[in-house]
Amino acid sequence: MLRWLYIRxxxxxxxxxxxxxxxxxxxxxxxxxxxxxxxxxxxxxxVSLARQWILRPEFRQPWQPAASAPASRILSFQQIEPYKxxxxxxxxxxxxxxxxxxxxxNAINLGGGKAAIxxxxxxxxxxxxxxxxxxxxxxxxxxxVDAAQDREDPQRxxxxxxxxxxPVLAALDADGDLTISVAExxxxxxxxxxxxxxxxxxxxxxxxxxxxxxxxxxxxxxLESYRRDFMNSVPVLAVLATDRxxxxxxxxxxxxxxxxxxxxxxxxxxxxxxxVLPHPALSEAAGIVGRFDIAEGxxxxxxxxPKEDVDAAFMKRxxxxxxxxxxxxxxxxxxxxxxxxxxxxHRLQ
Amino acid sequence: xxxxxxxxxxxxxxTLHILLSLAGEKMYGYAIMQEVARQSEGRFKLxxxxxxxNLQRLMKQGLVEEADGRAGDxxxxxxxxxxxxxxxxxxxxxxxxxxxxxxxxxxxxxxLRPRRT
Numbered sequence: 001m002l003r004w005l006y007i008r009x010x011x012x013x014x015x016x017x018x019x020x021x022x023x024x025x026x027x028x029x030x031x032x033x034x035x036x037x038x039x040x041x042x043x044x045x046x047v048s049l050a051r052q053w054i055l056r057p058e059f060r061q062p063w064q065p066a067a068s069a070p071a072s073r074i075l076s077f078q079q080i081e082p083y084k085x086x087x088x089x090x091x092x093x094x095x096x097x098x099x100x101x102x103x104x105x106n107a108i109n110l111g112g113g114k115a116a117i118x119x120x121x122x123x124x125x126x127x128x129x130x131x132x133x134x135x136x137x138x139x140x141x142x143x144x145v146d147a148a149q150d151r152e153d154p155q156r157x158x159x160x161x162x163x164x165x166x167p168v169l170a171a172l173d174a175d176g177d178l179t180i181s182v183a184e185x186x187x188x189x190x191x192x193x194x195x196x197x198x199x200x201x202x203x204x205x206x207x208x209x210x211x212x213x214x215x216x217x218x219x220x221x222x223l224e225s226y227r228r229d230f231m232n233s234v235p236v237l238a239v240l241a242t243d244r245x246x247x248x249x250x251x252x253x254x255x256x257x258x259x260x261x262x263x264x265x266x267x268x269x270x271x272x273x274x275x276v277l278p279h280p281a282l283s284e285a286a287g288i289v290g291r292f293d294i295a296e297g298x299x300x301x302x303x304x305x306p307k308e309d310v311d312a313a314f315m316k317r318x319x320x321x322x323x324x325x326x327x328x329x330x331x332x333x334x335x336x337x338x339x340x341x342x343x344x345x346h347r348l349q
Numbered sequence: 350x351x352x353x354x355x356x357x358x359x360x361x362x363x364t365l366h367i368l369l370s371l372a373g374e375k376m377y378g379y380a381i382m383q384e385v386a387r388q389s390e391g392r393f394k395l396x397x398x399x400x401x402x403n404l405q406r407l408m409k410q411g412l413v414e415e416a417d418g419r420a421g422d423x424x425x426x427x428x429x430x431x432x433x434x435x436x437x438x439x440x441x442x443x444x445x446x447x448x449x450x451x452x453x454x455x456x457x458x459x460x461l462r463p464r465r466t
Contacts, residue, residue: 023426041397044399048396
């Protein structure tokens with residue numbers, strides 16, 4: 001056991017010293033007698049190890065004897081002993097390297113929960129070197145890093161097609177950047193008036209881009225509902241077509257800038273594609289209108305919710321909030337706006 | 350030659366004992382350890398670590414050199430060491446220095462000897 005320990009000590013010495021004197025030191029160990037003497041040699045080996053690494057940096061270079069004059073005038077040659085590590089030493093070294101790697105990997109895996117034994121690894125929550133907790137960060141300012149600034153908005157290709165397909169959006173977005181800017185919003189009344197092809201002062205669904213079915217032979221009322229559905233399906237049109245006719249009135253055109261600002265959910269002054277593209281709120285609004293528009297007039301009376309309905313209390317609050325112009329009825333457009341607001345609030349929370 | 354020798358003086362105790370051991374004949378490591386213990390009557394024990402650290406330095410300085418004196422039954426890796434000419438000169442100079450120290454000490458310590466009553 002002591003011999004094994006002594007060999008490990010010798011192997012830990014600097015290579016130059018070990019190769020030059022290692023075998024002789026081991027021979028001295030083997031020739032010494034008794035465990036007491038062996039223990040002394042082990043201690044001597046430890047001291048030697050520290051001395052060689054700490055105090056003898058100059059001897060770590062390959063050893064060269066001092067040049068001395070030859071004893072005679074005969075030429076002398078020095079034989080350099082070729083050194084090759086033993087196969088067993090290489091095997092042992094490889095085995096120890098593998099064991100070390102396995103140990104380090106295990107330490108990393110288990111260290112999080114066993115700080116006293118393995119002070120590395122934080123894979124599982126537990127004690128570690130750095131005693132941090134969520135409480136340490138309370139009250140600290142948060143720094144928001146927008147890592148996706150340069151990435152294209154996935155909605156953008158769809159928005160491009162959508163803006164091209166709808167004359168109102170194409171006209172409002174004068175610079176074609178798919179965003180209706182503050183200036184473009186302010187110019188909205190003039191732009192909308194330019195779309196009034198029949199000069200009646202209003203914008204019909206057809207003037208806004210609605211294409212009636214070519215072979216439609218149904219009742220006019222059904223075609224009218226198609227028009228209303230079209231106007232309500234486009235947020236920009238829905239927010240402007242607030243009267244029962246399903247058209248954008250002259251008054252709505254005049255106040256278009258203010259109405260469009262109601263779509264600005266992030267309050268940055270402009271309308272992004274996210275704010276003008278069809279929203280899930282549209283289908284929710286359509287469902288509510290279909291359920292409560294008993295008179296099929298396209299509007300829901302604020303006070304007209306059946307009291308026996310299971311959602312009566314919720315619907316009463318929703319319709320009261322959606323009735324923005326306080327005319328006592330809620331159009332589909334108003335409902336879409338309200339549902340969008342509710343969704344946005346939930347998204348931000 | 351003298352200045353070259355003087356820069357090695359005074360010698361450390363371990364160095365002095367090693368050079369003294371090799372003064373008579375060439376020796377291998379374990380024999381040097383035994384010889385040092387014998388010379389000092391067991392008061393100075395030289396471990397292999399200390400011995401080879403000193404031998405490494407002494408060979409680098411040229412005071413000791415390796416000698417070819419392996420016997421037939423020797424371990425194939427056993428090496429013998431002997432004093433070089435410079436080493437012998439340094440040892441001689443150190444002995445002279447110590448002789449002077451002893452002489453000086455004897456002259457000064459004589460009056461301090463306790464008187465027998």
